[in-house]
Amino acid sequence: MAARDEKKLVLGKIVGLYGVEGWVKLESYSDPRARIFKYSPWFVGSADAMVEYANVKGRTQGKGIVAHLPGVASRDAAAALIGAEIRISRSALSKPKPGEYYWVDLEGLDVFNLEGIAFGKVSHLFSTGANDVLVVRDGERERLVPFVTEQFVKEVDIDGSRIVVDWDAEF
Incomplete structure (x- = not known):
């Protein structure tokens, strides 16, 4: 199955803006929350319309986490992403241990x-x-x-x- 057609799972959400250069604030469902940056590519949007972003840069910032998506260079471009889900391909996850399931x-x-x-x-x-x-x-x-x-x-x-x-x- 091609990566684009593979089942995607939601790993987080874009919840706000950070600065003026296209950075966004994230809500991460991974544990620890900064683990979200270990996965690539991200598929950002809704289940019906996703844009692929590879090599997303990010870091913890205060009590939250922030990210910069390649090609998103302005606050206005980042604002259009607020509310978008962050998905990854199922194959990006490690194999679960026996008796554990994703x-x-x-x-x-x-x-x-x-x-x-x-x-x-x-x-x-x-x-x-x-x-x-x-x-x-x-x-x-x-x-x-x-x-x-x-x-x-x-x-x-x-x-x-x-x-x-x-x-x-x-x-």
Whole structure:
């Protein structure tokens, strides 16, 4: 699969301006947050319209982080990017350890309970602080299943494209 066609995952967002020479303030979802600069290229924009930027320069600045995207040379050009998501190709990530998963790898998997009842597909995940939550959709129906291995998530089979959960079909 070509890099441009490969699945992209959101790693951050442009949230403001820094200075007059095209620098932007970022919100980074990586941990630590400055790790976002280790990935290249960045695909900036929305899922429908992304511009590729290679070799982005950046640094921590006070309590935040700032970046300069190649070709963005003015405050006005940078202002047009506020709100844009920063995505990277899935292949830019290291291989997860056994029993660990990137959220992007779980999206689209079929979800079944222990009785074999199909719940739908994983739409996305979110974190509550206490645990992550699978959002499973089947048409109009949406189920929220805590992503707690052993207790609720019994099996994750990436190759088989399925997740088995210990969850009541009525929830």
